[in-house]
Amino acid sequence: MDLCFNRLLGINYKSEAQKIRVMSEEWLENNISCPSCGYRKLTHFANNKPVADFYCEQCGEIFELKSKNGPMGKKINDGAYKTAIERITSNSNPSLFVLHYDDYKVINLEIIPKYFFTPDVIEARKPLSSTARRAGWKGCNIIFGDIPKQGRIPIIKDTKVIDEKIVVNLFNETISLKVSDITKRGWLFDILNCVNLIKEDIFKLEDIYKFEEKLKLKHPQNNHIKDKIRQQLQILRDKGYIEFLGKGLYRKIK
Numbered sequence: 001m002d003l004c005f006n007r008l009l010g011i012n013y014k015s016e017a018q019k020i021r022v023m024s025e026e027w028l029e030n031n032i033s034c035p036s037c038g039y040r041k042l043t044h045f046a047n048n049k050p051v052a053d054f055y056c057e058q059c060g061e062i063f064e065l066k067s068k069n070g071p072m073g074k075k076i077n078d079g080a081y082k083t084a085i086e087r088i089t090s091n092s093n094p095s096l097f098v099l100h101y102d103d104y105k106v107i108n109l110e111i112i113p114k115y116f117f118t119p120d121v122i123e124a125r126k127p128l129s130s131t132a133r134r135a136g137w138k139g140c141n142i143i144f145g146d147i148p149k150q151g152r153i154p155i156i157k158d159t160k161v162i163d164e165k166i167v168v169n170l171f172n173e174t175i176s177l178k179v180s181d182i183t184k185r186g187w188l189f190d191i192l193n194c195v196n197l198i199k200e201d202i203f204k205l206e207d208i209y210k211f212e213e214k215l216k217l218k219h220p221q222n223n224h225i226k227d228k229i230r231q232q233l234q235i236l237r238d239k240g241y242i243e244f245l246g247k248g249l250y251r252k253i254k
């Protein structure tokens with residue numbers, strides 16, 4: 001796979017953002033198959049379809065592509081805050097490709113399935129100042145670094161291309177984490193993030209309770225954080241992500 005963008009595509013565009021958009025979209029179309037079903041090619045939507053950038057002719061999944069230069073970091077610039085929130089709470093939310101490039105070459109590419117998005121992941125930026133052309137307009141960042149690692153599936157990692165079958169398997173494995181009710185989704189991913197932060201594969205209930213303060217800051221209206229933790233651990237067990245060993249001991253599975 002050639003990881004370099006075709007720079008010739010950019011010559012007719014003045015703005016760097018437009019150049020990158022054209023080059024990165026063409027690169028993805030030529031090189032990446034559908035992470036959901038493995039179909040060899042994704043199709044670009046006509047430019048007047050604002051809902052997403054690509055779709056798969058075989059399985060119907062829709063995808064958006066966001067690219068960033070420099071260090072990968074944990075957040076990426078998105079458009080209007082209001083639109084982003086509306087989109088993730090709707091049924092037409094696309095899965096997101098996060099592409100990280102340097103010197104017009106792809107370094108990292110990951111796919112985040114649509115059901116990993118919660119309003120918490122969308123961070124509002126400061127409204128534009130009163131002197132700006134679009135005064136008061138409020139943009140946002142997607143804090144993809146807050147999404148549990150199970151939802152960030154690598155396709156290219158440090159320029160190494162991951163086997164397509166592995167990508168499709170990981171993508172479909174995460175379907176078990178799909179929670180339709182977006183308000184319940186946040187709690188499940190918060191607890192999964194806590195489990196991921198524990199270094200050992202076998203852990204105690206007390207190890208998760210250590211995150212109580214942090215969770216309380218995120219959910220100040222909830223006075224029963226410990227109950228919530230145990231409830232979400234049961235859900236993660238039912239979904240096959242952890243195993244209950246008894247006597248307050250748990251084992252990570254995925």
Ligand SMILES: [Zn+2]
Nearest residue numbers: 034037056059
């Ligand atoms: Zn597909």
